[in-house]
Amino acid sequence: MGKSNFLTKMTVFSFVLCIVPVMIIGFSSYLNASREIKKQVNQSQHQILSQMSSNVEQTLQTVKHAMNQLVDSSAMSRVFGSALTEQDFIQYQDLRKEMLNTQNFYTNLEDVVIVNLEQNWMMKNSGFYQFDKYLHYSQISNQMLLLNNSSWVLNNTLWFYSEMKANVDVCPYTISLVQKLPSYSSYKTGMAFANISSCAMPSIINYTPRQSETVMILDDQDRIVYHNDPGMIGQYARSTGFIPNTMVLQGKSGQYQTEVDKKDYTATYLRSDMNNWVYVSIISIDSLTKEAVKIRNITIATVIALLAVFMTLAWFFSRRMYTPIQKLVRQTTGNIVMSAKDNEFDIISNSFQDLFTSKTRLEQESFRYLQQARDFFLIRLFQGTMRKQDILEKMEQFGYLSKIKDWNPYSVLVVQIDTLDETHYRKEDIDLLLFAVQNMIEELVPEEYRLAPVVFDSTVSLIVGRSDLPVEEFNTWIYGLTESIQQMVLSILKLTVSIGISLPFTDLKNTHVAFREGLEALKHRIHLGVGVIIHYAHMNRGLPQQNLDYPWLTESELFDAIRLADEEKARHLLQRLMTVIFKHEMTPQEYQVPINKLLNNTLVMIQESGVRLNQLIEGGESLYEELQKLPLAKEIEDWFWSRIIHPLILLFQERQISQYQNISDIILDRIHREYDKPLTIEGLAAELHYNANYLSSVFRNQTGQTFSDYLSAFRFTMAKKWLIETDMTVKEISERLQYQNSQNFIRSFRKQEEMTPGQYRELHRKMYT
Structure with a gap:
């Protein structure tokens, strides 16, 4: 193998490897630039709309969770059912404190308003009012005509005027979450309003439109909730000129072209599954064409520059790469020639050292x-x-x-x-x-x-x-x-x-x-x-306990199946448990010990699940007396099934429909409030007195994600928010978000965003400066 022969082949191969891909990519980019630029921009706009929708929905969900806590609070229960007057200071203060707690950094709430139509009073940030004497009494009362018990509505800000802001410029419109009260009754006698200023929408969507771009958000009544031009807020979609009729916005998402003032525009829209709002981005086709021309010119220049750079680098590194190969050949043949200059093998050696260090650390963790x-x-x-x-x-x-x-x-x-x-x-x-x-x-x-x-x-x-x-x-x-x-x-x-x-x-x-x-x-x-x-x-005088081999594990699995309302599995586990109990040869009196233990443990489980016995069992003699009269194992098994377990499963099936949502809301609230703490599904299960597997299954059914995936995604969202809006270091963010070390956080961030946290911070800060 001659030096010049191998080096020449390596150099020629490097040239070909550089030239062919660059030429193919450059030529393809030149031919497809005009055709693909529009598609790429539209895809980009769809992603932007998805991010905007995600940001807005996250805020609206947070507001809704906060309002659910308020309307279900003990303070609301005490106050709403009474004829509250100015003399009820303590009750007023309790409810006012709950209202203020709802207005935090994450909810972006400007005001919370409680109206009791039956008792004729209203409470908000600026104080307590007799409702029929309030200036905008009729407009607020008409909100009771909304079809749903919970609705997002665009209202006039003047309806909720505040004496505290009498001399301050306010936005003309307010986005209100209207919840009819009381929540637990079908007879509604009041309302709760959670008001977000329309001026807060730019910070919520967290996006600055380009010079040639128009961005708007339409509610389910086709009214403009957000627009580049704040003066358009509150108007209907057709008044913008970009939406000839609302039929073009049918479906979950799509694109269409329109003409305004003899200029062509392409519009991208996305409809929210949560509240049927429509997010629209409109950009002129002329600006897209200009971008295509720029890309063509840039592509040609880039191809020429890359060819020059890559061919130079190929020639240079081909010669450099041959040196360690030559040394390796000499070492293999025994002709060791040492050099003081570092080469690729030094790097490999250092990599092995790092690998050994990582191995030691991994062994310690393992x-x-x-x-x-x-x-x-x-x-x-x-x-x-x-x-x-x-x-x-x-x-x-x-x-x-x-x-x-x-x-x-x-x-x-x-x-x-x-x-x-x-x-x-x-x-x-x-x-x-x-x-x-x-x-x-x-x-x-x-x-x-x-x-x-x-x-x-x-x-x-x-x-x-x-x-x-x-x-x-x-x-x-x-x-x-x-x-x-x-x-x-x-x-x-x-x-x-x-x-x-x-x-x-x-x-x-x-x-x-x-x-x-x-x-x-x-x-x-x-x-x-x-x-x-x-x-x-x-x-006990040294006498060992009689071990009846009570099937604790099977009993635990049976109780889990009952709580999950799994009728087939519960029946199978009951049969298996009875088989284990009756396999011992004992007197009838001795059989009463495990049987009564099963009955007692079942009753304890029922009580801990919040079920009253009178919901399952009608009056009469006690369950223990009924059980004592059963002479056969099959009769005992059938008695447990028909008298207790099956009715209990039916009750759990009825409770699951409403309970699943409540449990999911509680877990989501804990994640949103305590994401920077060491949250685990096992810890939440212990606090809420549920089985961890059950809690995980409920959360996955309601959200479509596992607890750990949702928590990781939320923490990742907060990490990106802090990188853009704060000066916290990457190490501080990783520690606060419960990563074991900053390197794990950086690897995870790069995997999801294809860039490091520092690069992400620099990129997005440049976008907003």
């Missing part, structure tokens, strides 16, 4: 996530919600199987802080203290004799075991271990802890039974005092 998964597995083990096969698989996955295979027996230690009274700690410190106790146990108990301790149910719980001690010596060893734990916690944290010890057991499937034994042992502190070590064997 180890942390592995610890979290391990703790979650142990918590489920203590809860008794895992099958035996799953337990063995997880034990092997986390490297415990080889350690515990010779353990005999096992025991569960449950450590709990007695009290924080008369200490310098506060209740808020309990989680941190439990974490400290967990670390002390890890240091004190040899790793070969324990699984990882976990913080669970206000305790630090762990499984210990030995293979080299008989039962008596094993118990003695545990006592010594627990005394050491107590002493270490007392000496370091100055806190007393009590420890419950379960009975020894040999099957990990019974871990949840042992955990409950430890908790049960701790209950004896009520008469023993604090700082005690209690063995379950001493409180």
